[in-house]
Amino acid sequence: MFDRLKKGLKKTSDSLRHKISAAIGRAVKIDDEFCERLEEALLLSDVGASTAALIVDEIKSKAMEKRPADAEALNALVVDILAEILESGAAAEPLAPGLNVVMMMGVNGSGKTTTIGKLAMRYKAEGRKVMLAACDTFRAAASEQLEIWAKRSDVPIIRQREGADPSAVMYDAIQAARARGADLLIADTAGRLHTQSNLMRELQKIQRVAVEKAGVENFRAWLVLDSTIGRNSYNQVQQFGQAVPVDALVLTKMDGTARGGVVFSILKEWRMPIMFVGVGEKMEDLLPFNASEFSRALLGDAVDPA
Amino acid sequence: MLDSFTEKLGGIFRKLGGKGRITESNVQEALRELRFTLLDADVNFEVVKKFIANVKEAAMGEEVLKSLTPHQQFFKIVKDNLIDMLGGEHAALATGPKKPTVYLLCGLQGSGKTTTCGKLAGQQSKKGKRVLATPLDIYRPAAIEQLRIVAGKTGVSFFFPEGDNDPVSIARKAVSHAEDNNYDLLLLDTAGRLHVDEKMMEEVRAIISAVNPTEVLLVVDGMTGQDAVNIATSFDPVGVTGIVLTKMDGDTRGGAALSVKYATGKPIKLIGTGEKFDALESFHPDRFVSRILDMGDMLSLIEKVEANLDEEDARKLEKKLMSNKFDLEDFRNQIKQVRKLGPIANLLGMIPGFSGLKKHVSDDMAEQQVGRIEAIICSMTPDERKNPGVINASRKRRISKGSGTTVQEVNQLLKQFDMMKKMITQMQKGAMRQPGFGKFR
Ligand SMILES: Nc1nc2c(ncn2[C@@H]2O[C@H](COP(=O)(O)OP(=O)(O)O)[C@@H](O)[C@H]2O)c(=O)[nH]1
Ligand SMILES: Nc1nc2c(ncn2[C@@H]2O[C@H](COP(=O)(O)OP(=O)(O)O)[C@@H](O)[C@H]2O)c(=O)[nH]1
Ligand SMILES: [Mg+2]
Ligand SMILES: [Mg+2]
Numbered sequence: 001m002f003d004r005l006k007k008g009l010k011k012t013s014d015s016l017r018h019k020i021s022a023a024i025g026r027a028v029k030i031d032d033e034f035c036e037r038l039e040e041a042l043l044l045s046d047v048g049a050s051t052a053a054l055i056v057d058e059i060k061s062k063a064m065e066k067r068p069a070d071a072e073a074l075n076a077l078v079v080d081i082l083a084e085i086l087e088s089g090a091a092a093e094p095l096a097p098g099l100n101v102v103m104m105m106g107v108n109g110s111g112k113t114t115t116i117g118k119l120a121m122r123y124k125a126e127g128r129k130v131m132l133a134a135c136d137t138f139r140a141a142a143s144e145q146l147e148i149w150a151k152r153s154d155v156p157i158i159r160q161r162e163g164a165d166p167s168a169v170m171y172d173a174i175q176a177a178r179a180r181g182a183d184l185l186i187a188d189t190a191g192r193l194h195t196q197s198n199l200m201r202e203l204q205k206i207q208r209v210a211v212e213k214a215g216v217e218n219f220r221a222w223l224v225l226d227s228t229i230g231r232n233s234y235n236q237v238q239q240f241g242q243a244v245p246v247d248a249l250v251l252t253k254m255d256g257t258a259r260g261g262v263v264f265s266i267l268k269e270w271r272m273p274i275m276f277v278g279v280g281e282k283m284e285d286l287l288p289f290n291a292s293e294f295s296r297a298l299l300g301d302a303v304d305p306a
Numbered sequence: 307m308l309d310s311f312t313e314k315l316g317g318i319f320r321k322l323g324g325k326g327r328i329t330e331s332n333v334q335e336a337l338r339e340l341r342f343t344l345l346d347a348d349v350n351f352e353v354v355k356k357f358i359a360n361v362k363e364a365a366m367g368e369e370v371l372k373s374l375t376p377h378q379q380f381f382k383i384v385k386d387n388l389i390d391m392l393g394g395e396h397a398a399l400a401t402g403p404k405k406p407t408v409y410l411l412c413g414l415q416g417s418g419k420t421t422t423c424g425k426l427a428g429q430q431s432k433k434g435k436r437v438l439a440t441p442l443d444i445y446r447p448a449a450i451e452q453l454r455i456v457a458g459k460t461g462v463s464f465f466f467p468e469g470d471n472d473p474v475s476i477a478r479k480a481v482s483h484a485e486d487n488n489y490d491l492l493l494l495d496t497a498g499r500l501h502v503d504e505k506m507m508e509e510v511r512a513i514i515s516a517v518n519p520t521e522v523l524l525v526v527d528g529m530t531g532q533d534a535v536n537i538a539t540s541f542d543p544v545g546v547t548g549i550v551l552t553k554m555d556g557d558t559r560g561g562a563a564l565s566v567k568y569a570t571g572k573p574i575k576l577i578g579t580g581e582k583f584d585a586l587e588s589f590h591p592d593r594f595v596s597r598i599l600d601m602g603d604m605l606s607l608i609e610k611v612e613a614n615l616d617e618e619d620a621r622k623l624e625k626k627l628m629s630n631k632f633d634l635e636d637f638r639n640q641i642k643q644v645r646k647l648g649p650i651a652n653l654l655g656m657i658p659g660f661s662g663l664k665k666h667v668s669d670d671m672a673e674q675q676v677g678r679i680e681a682i683i684c685s686m687t688p689d690e691r692k693n694p695g696v697i698n699a700s701r702k703r704r705i706s707k708g709s710g711t712t713v714q715e716v717n718q719l720l721k722q723f724d725m726m727k728k729m730i731t732q733m734q735k736g737a738m739r740q741p742g743f744g745k746f747r
Contacts, residue, residue, distance in 0.1 A: 043345055050342075107556070108416070108418070108553060141449075141454075142448075148448055196555075228414060228531065229529045229530060230529065230530060230533075231348050232556070257501070257502055257536045281415070
């Protein structure tokens with residue numbers, strides 16, 4: 001699993017590692033030039049100016065304190081600090097006994113439906129009885145798209161016509177899931193910008209129905225973030241979280257060159273786990289997120305330079 | 307988390323303003339803040355560097371140092387440089403020399419290609435063009451079905467040769483079908499692809515060389531971060547002719563616009579501002595800049611108001627704006643008009659000085675807030691509305707009582723109004739060369 005994660009993240013880690021190594025390679029001294037290069041590496045990964053400044057300060061003061069003897073030791077120190085931030089997210093809550101409802105939410109095109117398709121297979125392979133609910137009744141062919149994914153892993157799907165009330169779909173789906181003895185219902189929702197208050201209310205309504213029908217212990221809301229998006233992801237976490245408490249994050253499209261560094265500012269601000277990382281469009285292109293593996297893969301060879 | 311791009315820029319300029327003349331050290335300080343601000347607006351690191359260098363060079367010039375109002379000068383330099391970087395004038399979509407004109411849409415997964423296709427279909431068929439839409443996305447589940455539905459909704463024709471799963475051949479067949487049936491415009495909706503996916507990039511090159519589209523539009527999510535430069539740089543060589551920035555209806559600061567423009571030199575032709583098929587606007591760099599500099603998008607606002615006002619009222623409002631005689635009474639009237647135009651939260655962003663509010667308010671809150679502003683103005687005497695300067699502490703108390711608000715709220719409104727007037731003055735200076743105003747005059 002570690003290898004796969006590493007492969008998926010290779011491009012990301014290559015560039016960041018390269019930059020950090022370059023920063024370190026040039027300056028074993030903790031001087032302004034070192035800090036600037038480090039900051040540049042972070043900024044180019046969407047870490048954001050204020051978080052990057054914080055991290056650089058942290059690294060600087062720890063480095064001053066510990067006085068690493070050589071580039072390698074300095075390297076390790078940088079990696080540790082970054083990893084610590086990624087590891088600070090709360091641990092993922094295991095699913096509850098009985099029927100669990102996981103509602104996937106996020107902005108338009110972030111990868112919700114695709115991630116659900118991948119999750120269905122993963123959980124089914126783990127022996128769960130999975131069902132899908134097509135609560136995106138807005139986008140053209142959204143439920144057809146989910147249905148194709150449902151067929152791929154051969155799990156049942158509950159859908160209604162385009163334009164139907166998504167909370168009614170949720171209601172029906174939970175009933176159907178109970179009737180069939182499913183233990184995991186994954187609900188797709190329409191993409192919405194976090195600034196659209198009417199759509200955020202719609203999401204709250206779907207959540208309310210799910211919590212009423214399935215119980216609060218058995219409900220999870222996962223937010224899907226597209227790693228290509230920059231600083232706006234922070235606003236997304238903040239504002240989706242205000243509408244519906246976010247239990248976990250999924251970070252998609254990590255197979256490109258975007259580095260998803262915005263999660264540093266997100267995890268500095270809120271304690272939540274990143275559950276999975278999307279690294280492609282195929283069924284198997286979903287990897288569980290593990291903070292230490294992620295940071296090691298991200299910066300891996302910076303610790304033990306090859 | 308942070309103040310908005312425009313709020314922070316406002317802060318820099320207030321700081322400069324407080325110090326009177328521009329000196330080397332306060333330019334440095336302003337530039338540092340500007341850098342921070344642009345980075346948090348998602349402008350690419352390299353582009354920020356370049357931009358700061360340009361602004362610095364211009365700001366340190368003789369003329370500015372001698373200027374009596376250095377903060378305004380600085381503001382203008384930033385604004386002009388942003389407009390410059392975004393590419394000056396608005397660029398229209400091209401029409402091909404012979405039928406059909408072909409537009410091909412490409413870009414990353416989920417950026418909004420299919421939706422934009424629908425928007426273009428709607429827009430062009432409204433103009434009387436006969437439009438045909440064809441999907442070349444044979445990968446994403448239900449992608450073909452999605453475009454079929456979108457074409458149906460926007461009332462244009464749809465063509466897909468069932469059973470064919472070679473995008474190049476589908477594209478060729480679509481062109482001949484369009485030729486044979488005398489369509490004016492063919493829209494080709496391609497599959498999403500990563501710029502590092504060599505096989506998929508080769509595919510789009512092959513499609514383009516097979517059908518030689520009139521426009522190759524790169525569809526970029528307006529929320530894109532630092533990666534925008536990589537994306538744009540990799541797509542550009544396939545023959546991109548213009549950019550579409552989508553999802554600009556949210557609270558993205560839109561720094562990707564600068565990055566993409568910088569990386570490709572290609573004009574941003576359109577912006578997507580919603581999921582519905584009429585949410586497509588042309589891109590006006592000057593307005594975009596006005597917006598990110600918290601001058602509000604007054605031009606769009608005026609156009610909107612204009613569409614809803616009668617000529618007479620519009621002329622009056624314009625005259626007042628131009629002569630800066632705009633007072634609280636006009637402000638109240640404007641709010642009344644504006645309320646007819648749609649959800650207040652959206653419109654707030656267009657009013658100078660108010661865009662910072664937008665992200666803090668839901669539609670309900672905005673309605674409430676605006677209700678309060680109206681109540682406060684209603685509790686003023688006509689004289690106070692004309693000359694807010696006369697409103698002293700005891701008058702403020704009276705007004706707050708009368709309107710059921712607090713003195714703080716009254717103060718806030720007066721301060722905002724003051725700021726708005728300053729912005730209007732500033733804008734007028736730059737407005738003379740802005741095309742939108744010419745139309746209005
Ligand atoms: N490269 C890549 N593409 C992805 C990934 N996840 C989703 N996509 C693509 O992104 C696009 C939008 O995904 P979709 O699931 O429909 O997004 P939704 O609107 O949030 O439901 C589709 O073309 C997907 O194939 C990923 O991890 N990597
Ligand atoms: N809010 C908003 N959503 C948009 C806009 N353009 C596209 N979308 C949404 O983004 C998602 C992905 O769009 P789609 O056209 O399927 O993307 P494609 O994968 O590039 O074809 C859908 O949920 C669309 O409704 C826009 O301008 N504003
Ligand atoms: Mg979806
Ligand atoms: Mg599409």
